[in-house]
Amino acid sequence: MKVVIEQDKCVAAGQCVAAAMDVFDQREDDGIVVLLDEHPAPELADDVQQAAAVCPALAIRIEE
Template sequence: MKVTVEEDRCCGAGSCVLVAPEVFDQREDDGIVLVLDERPPAERHRAVREAVAVCPTSTISVAEVAR
């Protein structure tokens, strides 16, 4: 899995951070999403997919990639 975000679409809601704090964080100055781990391990994939689902602006996307 590879995680990408479109920072210009992020509204700073923080839903992703609540669901997957090991993978996402927010910039202090404006709350925009930061990806901490763009290739998270398999045990975090479920949480990342949930973060994608709850993102109010569809900022986060994932692509399945071979390891």
């Protein structure tokens, strides 16, 4: 699994961090998403998929 984020789409809602804090974080100055792990471990797959599903801006894409 490869995670791709589009920071220009991010609205800083923080839903991704709530769903998968080992994979996503937010910049302190504006809350925009930061990708911590482009290739997360298989056991994090469900959390990452949930993060992508709840992102209000659709800024997270998962490539298999």
